Amino acid sequence: MNEQLVSMITQLVMEKMGNNASDKSYHDTAVPTENQKETLIKFHNTVANANYADEVVSPSTIEQSNEPLIKLYHSESSNHEQSYYSASNDESTYTSVPITEFKFEEDEVSESVQAAKKHTPARIGVGRAGTRPKTKTWLKFRLDHAAAVDAVYGEVTEELLQKLNVFQVTTKVTDKEEYITRPDLGRRLSDESKALLQSKCQKNPKVQIIISNGLSASAIEENVQDVYLALQQSLSNLKIEIGTTFYIDKGRVALMDEIGELLQAEVIVYLIGERPGLVSAESMSAYICYQPRIGTVEADRMVVSNIHKGGIPPLEAGAYLGTVVQKILHYKASGVGLVAKEG
C-alpha cells in the first residue's frame, strides 16, 4: 500500500475538518506503525470460523488508546446512565446507605502482570478462586457481555443520513428478529428500493459506496462520516469516479452482490456495523469486492475490519480503502483472485 498517500489524505481531510470537534480524538490515538498498517486487511473467509458469509466479525483493539481496557457502560448513552442514577436516588430515600459506583479495580497485581497487560486487551492476570474466576472478574465479564447484547442492532438517525447526503433504501427484512433469523431477506432489496435505485443511481459506476447499520447502528454513527469523507478524498485524488452513495437499513454483507448486479458496479465498498464485541460495540467493517454479482464467492470479498477510534482510526481507514480500491481496479480482481494475480 501507499503509505505516503494514506498519510497525505488523512492530513488533507483533517485540515478540511479544521476545528471540527471530532478530530481531536485522532490526536490521542497513536497512528499505527508501518507493521500494523499491513495488518489492516484480511480475507473475509480465511480467518478460522469466519467463513460464514453474513457474520461481520471483527477484531477490536484498544491498546493504542490510553483509555482503560474495559470501560463500564461503554456502549450506553448518557441518559441510560442517568436512569440508573435516578433509580438509585429513589432507592436512597428508603435506605440511608449512600450509593456508590461499583468498583471493579482488581487487587494489587504483580509487575509481571502489569507488564503483560500492556500488550493485550485480553483478560489476563485475573487470578482465581480455586479453579474459578474471582467475583469481580466474573461480574465485569458479565457486565461487558450485557452491554454488548444491549448494543446489538439500533437505527441510524435521520440527521446522520442528511449530513451524509444519502437516501435510504430497505431490504426485504421487516424487523430486527427477522433480520437475525433470515439472512436471505437481508441479502435482497425490497422491490420499491430496487426501483428507487434504478431511478436515482448512476449506472456502471467505477466505485459504488454503500452503507448499512448491520448489527450495530452505533458503529455507523461513530465512524461513517470520517471514513466516507476520507474515502471520497482519497478516490478523488486517485481520479477514481464514485457512483451515487446510499444507505441500506438492515443489510447483510452479500447484499452487495444484488446491488452490483443492478447497478453494474465495477467495485463496491460496503461500510457496515459489526456484531458488537465485549471490548467495543462501535466497530465498523468495510467489505470490498470486484464486480460483485449474484453468485460471487466469499473468498473474493475483502474486508478491512476493526474500524473505530480504538482500532483503525476512521480517517486512516478511509484513506487506506482508497488505495485498496485502486489496487483492485488495477488487477481487476479482489480477495483470493487478487492474491493469485499478484503472485
Next chain:
Amino acid sequence: MKLSVIFGGEKYNFNSLKDVMAKANEEKSGDQLAGIAAESVQQRIAAKAVLSELLVKDIRENPLVPQENDEVSRIIEGDINEQIYGEIKNWSIEQLREYILSNETGDRELKRLSKGMNSEIIAAVTKLMSNLDLVHAANKVEILSTCNITIGQKGTLSSRLQPNHPTDNIDGIIASLKEGLSYGIGDAVIGINPVDDSVESVKKVLHATKDFINDWSIPTQNCVLAHITTQMKAIKQGAPADMIFQSIAGTEIANRSFGISADLIKEAEELVKKHGTGTGPNLFYFETGQGSELSAEAHMGIDQVTLESRNYGFARHFNPYIVNTVVGFIGPEYLYNNKQVIRAGLEDHFMGKMHGLPMGVDICYTNHIKADQNDIEDLSVLLTAAGVNFIIAAAMGDDVMLNYQSMSFHDVATLLQTFGKKPAPEYLAWLEKMGIYENGRLSARAGDLSIFER
C-alpha cells in the same frame, strides 16, 4: 423405501429421503431458514419414526448428493469398507441405534462399525438419539491422535490455547500464551487465529510460538489458522508449522467457496509431511460447524446435521490430528439459542467420534445469539462427560480478536478437577515439572504468568 406413516390417527407423508432426514432433526433455525424443517413437533416425531424403519442400505443407495456432482460424496463413498457395510446394510436405523447403545458394544465394535457407515447413515442415527444417548455413546469411543504428542486417552481432556490478539502483536500473543500455560492449557495445540492473513504475518506468528515452545521444552504443537494456501507458502519459506489448519464444509460447492478442494488438501499433506515441524502421523487441524453450507448457499436442500456429518466424512479421509466444531459461532439464523447450540454441540461431537475422528468442540457463542456464559458452561459439562478430546480456551473466555466468547482457562481447569480428568500424559508431566500442577491438579502457583520469566 417407506416414506409415510400413520401416527396417532394422522397420516404423515414425506416426499424423499432428504425430506425425512430434514424433518427428523431437532429444531434448528438453520433448517427453518432453508425451508426444510418440520412444520410441527408431531411431524418431527413422525419423521423420526419413518427414519427408524428405513434400512441402512436405503440411505446409501439413495444418495442425497450424487457422487457425479460432488467430490465430498466421492471421498465418503470411497472410504467405506464393503465387508463391514455388508454386515449392517439390512439393519434398520432403529437397530443401528440400539446396537450403538448396547452394553455389548464398546470401543472396538464402534470403531469397526464406523468403517462401514457413510456420513448420511451416521447423521440418520444421530436424529434418533436423545442428548444423553449422544453423551453416553460418544463416551464409549477412545480416539487417539498424534502430532508431536498423543492426545485423546480415556480420562484426559485436552485444550487448545487460543491466545489471539487484535493486531497479531507478538508480545500480546505471548502474554496470553503465558497466562494460558500457567493454567495448564494448551496440550492439544497452541493455535492463533491471525487478523492478517499475509504470509509474512503468518510466518512471524509461527516462529514466535515455535520459539516459545522450544525455549520452555513444551510437549505440544503450534498452528496459525490462516487459509491453507497461506500456511503452505509460509512453510515453503521455512516457517515452523507442526500442522496445517483449514475450515472445511460438507459439499464441494461450499468447499470451493472456502477456496479449497481435496487436491489442495492432498498437496498440503505432502508439503507438511516433508517440510512441517510436526512428527505426525496426524498433521491436519480441521474446523467445521453446522450451517456453514447454508451460509455459503451451498446446502443443496439438505439439513444442517447431515451436511455437518459430511464434513466428518471428508475430514477422516485425511487422518487429521484434531477436528473441531465451532458450535456457537455461526449466529442465531442457524442455531437460534442455548438449546439449539447445546444439541448441535452434542450431535457434532458424536458424529465426529462415529467417524473415528479426534473430535473437539469450540464451545462458544456470539453477542447476538440468545445464550450466555452459563449456557456454554452447561455444554462443557455435557461434552466432558461425553469424553470430548479437547475444547478451546481463551483468557476469561473472551476472544479479543474474533469478538465472541468461548471457554476460559479457568473452565478447563475446573472441568478437569470436577471430573477427575487430566491433561494428556506427556503434557501433564511437563506441567508437574514446571510446578503448575501438583498431585494431579493446579498448584498454588498456577495461574501466575510470571512462571514464564527467567
